[in-house]
Amino acid sequence: MLNLVLFGPPGAGKGTQSEKLIAKYQLVHLSTGDILRGEIKNQTTLGLEAKKLMDAGVLVPDEVVIGMIGNKLEENKNAKGFIFDGFPRTTAQAEALDKLLAGKNTSVNMMLALEVDNEELTKRLLLRGKDSGRADDSNESIIRNRINEYNNKTAPLKNYYTAQGKFHGVNGIGSIDDIFAALCSLIDK
Numbered sequence: 706m707l708n709l710v711l712f713g714p715p716g717a718g719k720g721t722q723s724e725k726l727i728a729k730y731q732l733v734h735l736s737t738g739d740i741l742r743g744e745i746k747n748q749t750t751l752g753l754e755a756k757k758l759m760d761a762g763v764l765v766p767d768e769v770v771i772g773m774i775g776n777k778l779e780e781n782k783n784a785k786g787f788i789f790d791g792f793p794r795t796t797a798q799a800e801a802l803d804k805l806l807a808g809k810n811t812s813v814n815m816m817l818a819l820e821v822d823n824e825e826l827t828k829r830l831l832l833r834g835k836d837s838g839r840a841d842d843s844n845e846s847i848i849r850n851r852i853n854e855y856n857n858k859t860a861p862l863k864n865y866y867t868a869q870g871k872f873h874g875v876n877g878i879g880s881i882d883d884i885f886a887a888l889c890s891l892i893d894k
């Protein structure tokens with residue numbers, strides 16, 4: 706199995722690169738942000754609770770997203786591998802993912818980190834907000850919250866995966882195809 710964690714701040718290009726990676730390596734895409742937006746669309750209790758936090762740009766509780774990922778792993782028993790996009794976002798989530806995968810006799814192969822500076826991120830997210838209509842992309846102070854959450858809670862995962870020898874950084878500024886080629890060359894090594 707090939708299990709990739711795609712890492713990077715909001716707006717780094719994780720969604721765009723995920724689409725290309727799943728097509729090339731035939732992986733199942735698991736984006737906790739997409740799953741949560743699906744719950745909101747269906748107006749589930751979980752979705753309604755999550756919406757308040759997402760609209761404020763803060764993380765939803767670990768148990769919620771860990772449960773969602775656990776379910777998706779069960780639903781995709783025959784997958785060739787997974788690409789985790791926007792998950793894990795905290796150390797507790799990373800530990801839970803290791804346990805979930807160990808229970809299936811597999812593990813995370815590598816973390817691929819898209820590296821983009823804060824100024825460029827804010828610019829990209831505001832631009833995306835115009836098209837996507839996402840409330841959390843259209844307000845600069847919410848964007849700042851999301852970047853702060855990333856720096857405080859998610860960035861430490863770099864150390865978590867470095868300690869396991871699995872962290873690989875890639876420059877996330879450049880053409881989509883060049884960034885994709887850099888990711889593929891790391892995966893194919």
Ligand code: AMP
Binds near residue numbers: 738767791792
């Ligand atoms: P994203 O689409 O990955 O940028 O996620 C949008 C929002 O969903 C985030 O700002 C969080 O509020 C929530 N979210 C998505 N994934 C997670 C996660 N792994 N842990 C906690 N909250 C999450």
